[in-house]
Amino acid sequence: EDQVTQSPEALRLQEGESSSLNCSYTVSGLRGLFWYRQDPGKGPEFLFTLYSAGEEKEKERLKATLTKKESFLHITAPKPEDSATYLCAVGEAGTALIFGKGTTLSVSS
Amino acid sequence: KAGVTQTPRYLIKTRGQQVTLSCSPISGHRSVSWYQQTPGQGLQFLFEYFSETQRNKGNFPGRFSGRQFSNSRSEMNVSTLELGDSALYLCASSLSGRSVSGNTIYFGEGSWLTVV
Numbered sequence: 001e002d003q004v005t006q007s008p009e010a011l012r013l014q015e016g017e018s019s020s021l022n023c024s025y026t027v028s029g030l031r032g033l034f035w036y037r038q039d040p041g042k043g044p045e046f047l048f049t050l051y052s053a054g055e056e057k058e059k060e061r062l063k064a065t066l067t068k069k070e071s072f073l074h075i076t077a078p079k080p081e082d083s084a085t086y087l088c089a090v091g092e093a094g095t096a097l098i099f100g101k102g103t104t105l106s107v108s109s
Numbered sequence: 110k111a112g113v114t115q116t117p118r119y120l121i122k123t124r125g126q127q128v129t130l131s132c133s134p135i136s137g138h139r140s141v142s143w144y145q146q147t148p149g150q151g152l153q154f155l156f157e158y159f160s161e162t163q164r165n166k167g168n169f170p171g172r173f174s175g176r177q178f179s180n181s182r183s184e185m186n187v188s189t190l191e192l193g194d195s196a197l198y199l200c201a202s203s204l205s206g207r208s209v210s211g212n213t214i215y216f217g218e219g220s221w222l223t224v225v
Contacts, residue, residue: 032212032213034213034214036216041221042218042219043113043115043199043216043217043218043219044152044199044216045216046213046214046215046216049213087152089152091212095165096142096154096157096165096167097142097154097214098154099144099151099152099153100151101151102151
């Protein structure tokens with residue numbers, strides 16, 4: 001069974017239309033939750049690390065939040081350049097990062 | 110500060126051949142991990158090295174191997190290539206010696222391998 005599930009798989013937004021991406025996880029002993037952005041043909045680019053429930057981090061139009069069972073990546077007033085695949089990963093004690101399948105975001109002008 | 114550098118970026122190999130991919134981590138980073146990315150399976154962990162020692166290994170066959178050198182640079186090797194090995198191979202580095210699961214890892218641009 002998947003330990004990290006991202007939803008939706010794909011999301012289409014109009015420029016300026018805010019929305020949220022979800023990452024739910026079932027690992028125990030969370031050592032960190034990570035968000036990455038990946039553009040086609042490139043490696044994932046680090047965005048945020050969250051370590052404990054209630055923690056929030058922001059960067060430009062992106063805001064990541066964390067609860068005990070899930071994380072949200074909120075995108076406020078997105079622009080076409082925000083189009084990418086957003087990956088979520090969790091760190092569990094003694095193991096490597098476990099990645100979700102990603103959410104592919106398309107923002108049209 | 111230079112990021113993670115992977116070479117080659119693109120390569121085409123024939124079934125049965127072997128391939129070696131190279132990774133130079135961010136300066137000062139001592140941990141290197143490798144991932145395979147395919148459209149169907151997403152990112153899957155291959156192995157992690159720290160101070161030339163393999164600390165963690167994913168669920169891949171023994172055809173996949175790796176090593177790390179004293180300067181933290183790493184290589185991975187895939188022998189007896191199969192069509193299903195076609196993928197983007199990503200290297201990532203992290204700063205400290207703690208388990209990968211607790212550290213932020215930074216990725217390179219990847220090596221695109223096509224097996225024909």
